[in-house]
Amino acid sequence: MNKQDSTAIRNFYNTSLLKGKSYAWLDHLSNQIGARLSGSLNAQKAVEWTEQELKEVGLDKVWLQSVMVPKWTRGVTEFAYIETEPGQTTNVPICALGGSVPTPIGGVKAEIVEVKGLEDLRKLGTSNIEGKIVFYNRPMQADLINTFEAYGGCVDQRYSGAAEAAKFGAVGVIVRSMNLRLDDFPHTGTMSYGDLTDLEKIPAAAISTNGAELLHSMLTLNPNIKFLINMNCRTWKDVESFNVIGEITGSEFPNEYMVVGGHLDSWDLGDGSHDDGAGVVQSMEVLRLFKETGYKPKRSIRVVLFMNEENGLRGGKKYAEVAKNKAENHVFALESDAGGFTPRGFSFDCNDENFTQIQSWKPLFEPYLIHYFAKGGSGADIGPLKKDGIVLAGLRPDSQRYFDYHHAKNDTFDAINKRELELGAATMASLVYLFDKYGVQ
Amino acid sequence: MNKQDSTAIRNFYNTSLLKGKSYAWLDHLSNQIGARLSGSLNAQKAVEWTEQELKEVGLDKVWLQSVMVPKWTRGVTEFAYIETEPGQTTNVPICALGGSVPTPIGGVKAEIVEVKGLEDLRKLGTSNIEGKIVFYNRPMQADLINTFEAYGGCVDQRYSGAAEAAKFGAVGVIVRSMNLRLDDFPHTGTMSYGDLTDLEKIPAAAISTNGAELLHSMLTLNPNIKFLINMNCRTWKDVESFNVIGEITGSEFPNEYMVVGGHLDSWDLGDGSHDDGAGVVQSMEVLRLFKETGYKPKRSIRVVLFMNEENGLRGGKKYAEVAKNKAENHVFALESDAGGFTPRGFSFDCNDENFTQIQSWKPLFEPYLIHYFAKGGSGADIGPLKKDGIVLAGLRPDSQRYFDYHHAKNDTFDAINKRELELGAATMASLVYLFDKYGVQ
Structure with missing residues (x-):
């Protein structure tokens, strides 16, 4: 030197x-x-x-x-809505996670079960999850100075959320976007189905942070609301x-x-x-x-x-x-x-x-x-x-x-x-x- | 501790x-x-x-x-243009510097003399400046890591440019905006007329960095182009x-x-x-x-x-x-x-x-x-x-x-x-x- x-x-x-x-x-x-x-x-x-x-x-x-x-490929732009009763819908911004399977044509619609992570999911078990869409809503921890640490503390929901939820009979997952800010952008990212067979795979999407907050509030008011996801992504x-x-x-x-x-x-x-x-x-x-x-x-x-x-x-x-x-x-x-x-x-x-x-x-x-x-x-x-x-x-x-x-x-x-x-x-x-x-x- | x-x-x-x-x-x-x-x-x-x-x-x-x-007060939004020949004008974004006097009604139009700073101005002297608009175009120094240092190295043009140019008979000044980026925003800021009397004061405006680059290029092609500034700011x-x-x-x-x-x-x-x-x-x-x-x-x-x-x-x-x-x-x-x-x-x-x-x-x-x-x-x-x-x-x-x-x-x-x-x-x-x-x- x-x-x-x-x-x-x-x-x-x-x-x-x-x-x-x-x-x-x-x-x-x-x-x-x-x-x-x-x-x-x-x-x-x-x-x-x-x-x-x-x-x-x-x-x-x-x-x-x-x-x-x-x-x-993502295919046609995805969409999703919250249905409070038949015909009463509120759109929320989502995007398919990279590697997700598509929904059936016309989408998948089901009740929502909100969890704070994989641990929560396992506690709920099949009886609470089967036939539902799992909503992973653990936010990034805002008091960590290095935002990559906050990301590291949340990204398991995105990466493994679908594979884990599928084991309990979920029909789809939506994951709160890995974003510390409240806004309307859904954030995609890679995910893995682990060792699931093709037939066991369920569609997985990210929802914007504002969308996640809205959905959380609406679930608090009425736990029986339904959620529709429509995606036609594809792996070649x-x-x-x-x-x-x-x-x-x-x-x-x-x-x-x-x-x-x-x-x-x-x-x-x-x-x-x-x-x-x-x-x-x-x-x-x-x-x-x-x-x-x-x-x-x-x-x-x-x-x-x-x-x-x-x-x-x-x-x-x-x-x-x-x-x-x-x-x-x-x-x-x-x-x-x-x-x-x-x-x-x-x-x-x-x-x-x-x-x-x-x-x-x-x-x-x-x-x-x-x-x-x-x-x-x-x-x-x-x-x-x-x-x-x-x-x-x-x-x-x-x-x-x-x-x-x-x-x-x-x-x-x-x-x-x-x-x-x-x-x-x-x-x-x-x-x-x-x-x-x-x-x- | x-x-x-x-x-x-x-x-x-x-x-x-x-x-x-x-x-x-x-x-x-x-x-x-x-x-x-x-x-x-x-x-x-x-x-x-x-x-x-x-x-x-x-x-x-x-x-x-x-x-x-x-x-x-700034008054009605300022405007400025470069006139290559009568009727041939190009608008450029300017704003009055804080504390500037207004232009006469209808604006001030004159030939431009471009300088890199106050030193340059003094070298040119009255014979080159009288009746003209002085264009201060020394950019902020991009290789300084602390941008406040770069600001400190330029802001004399904005603060004292009008007072100095007026002494040599200039009819107005425009100053390159204190901005390291090339864009279309003029940046205002405070200025001083020093000990000039009211009658000696001349109008002073900032021009956006893109505007400054354009004006510089056009002056290179034709040093006789004219510039019009119109402002109706006022001190109460x-x-x-x-x-x-x-x-x-x-x-x-x-x-x-x-x-x-x-x-x-x-x-x-x-x-x-x-x-x-x-x-x-x-x-x-x-x-x-x-x-x-x-x-x-x-x-x-x-x-x-x-x-x-x-x-x-x-x-x-x-x-x-x-x-x-x-x-x-x-x-x-x-x-x-x-x-x-x-x-x-x-x-x-x-x-x-x-x-x-x-x-x-x-x-x-x-x-x-x-x-x-x-x-x-x-x-x-x-x-x-x-x-x-x-x-x-x-x-x-x-x-x-x-x-x-x-x-x-x-x-x-x-x-x-x-x-x-x-x-x-x-x-x-x-x-x-x-x-x-x-x-x-």
Whole structure:
């Protein structure tokens, strides 16, 4: 750590803020391509466009890595209503959870049983649940400072809610959206039916937080109201897609690999600007900043735009599998998948020796108000690279607004602040630079 | 610093996030009252409503402090256009700067001379400026991490631009808006004519950043284009207004005063949610959090909602003057006037001994990601309280988006995130609590 390092880092920030490409790239990805769920035409467009853009950056290699991905489509827009008596209905905003089966044609209508989670459900048992729609309504815990913790404390309802409720004879589930704000956007997200057979699967939808509050109030007044869900989503056969990879080959240790990445797929409701268009363009920008500032890395640095993080993680698994088969020595990986907000720091999945080294770099980040360096998770896509000695890291932007947009229709380009996005890219470039220069312990 | 402190602080955060009033208060102030420039009817409504709300919090005393304030009105909406040849015009968004004189009826039309600042202007001199409109177009410096520094590096154009240009015979000035983003909102703000006589004063307007870029491009193509500004703003006689003050009287040292405040007035274009509705409701919330959590302060704690920060600072000066006349011993003051964004910490205007004490409290703030404790400015309204031994502090929220909204039409309630606002209030309460408990050195 010396004057050269602080100059290099200042250079990354200046270049990102004054001559950055991340914002213009995200504008294109969000507004010219848009939502890009795995297996969709837009996902393919995103693959082709990012490959082209990486080639224009002048990297040493750019290639596509084939991967088979699930394909699920939402179909005609879903709808739902609360029926207080025949003909008396109130619409509420819902959306199918990713991977859900459709309802029968005309929808499924049943009484509602409200629970605060899977525990509650088990207590109620078959006698209270059979033939009903289960309404999971445990809200995210607002007094947790890190909103990802609040998400972690709720998401079991979305992921496993249908599989569990089906065991007790439920005919459908609706899940309160993973959103700390009260608004009208339903938030989708992945779910699993576990080991249920096709015949046992029941439809699963998210309801907006305002919708959940309304439904809760109406159930308090009259527990016998009915709820109708209509969805015609569908799972198709797996299709071929791609991870997009670009590399600057290392000048001294070309066989030591460092990865920086985000996921190229998004949910289908917004345009995926925060999740994870931001991570995609920031990762591309890291390599571009190296080129632009003339920094020639000693180790090989790859940008990897992973396909299918949202509903399968096939891209992350494939990348790690190929790396293992080729015996590529990966020493460091960094993912940005927590939104394009003001960066606060990183969390690290690494050994103590490396963490000590990382902490010695903190003063270099202080001028940029990057203060958070903690042990913790990194990123879903780079998780499969985990092995002894590798350092995995996740960019940690300010988390307060992330779940206002996550997996919802309002995750769009206008929710991105240019400077915040650019600061994230520079922060990532600085960390990659330090690992490149000082190596991994 | 002990377990009791961390529990008290946890309590402030939990209460603010789970049962806070700041967001609902701001909703009312912004949406039911709205813009509240000094001397306006809305400013008076804001005085009456906040007085009433503070009474409902159950403070020991609530009162109004009379202060004479300037009154300036914008009049009919301004307009401006670029004229490439007679009849060929392009509209650009402008707004009068606060305190500007109007144009003559029908507007002022003249050729434009573009400068990068006051230095440039002086170099050009009377021969190049006389009879023209001066266009100040030095942008905010994007590579500064703290956007307030970038503001500080530009705002002389807005504040003194007209006074300086008038000396060289200019007939008007337009100033690039203090905004790091390219968009269509002109940003107003205060200006001064210095010692010019009324006859020497020339009209001054802000132009949106996109408008400034357009004008710059058109001037490059043709330096002889003309520009028309039409404004009918007006300065009236001073009128009476009020600071709104509430107090919890200290249990042990009632004659030691601690102030927490923001300014109640706002510019007239948006509804002043970030500047400084946020600071107003956060300051009110600090005292409410003390009541709600049952914390009984040893020192007297006042919330002061200052009138007229934007164009005169009369409220801040009046409060300090009265305090001095009454020989009230003020030991600490904290202002929130940097937007309702995620809090990052505080800056302090204090002696080294106090700053050492403050730094010893950092670990208590770590769970809330409050990491920034630096010497620096505090707040305009509390500045007049400065004397030996007092600690002045300013809340420092994340600054990246502040100037997207500052003094512009889009500074509205929808730009506020509830959690970010609430975190700010809890952070302020925690600092006031620590000063109350441990005193000032």
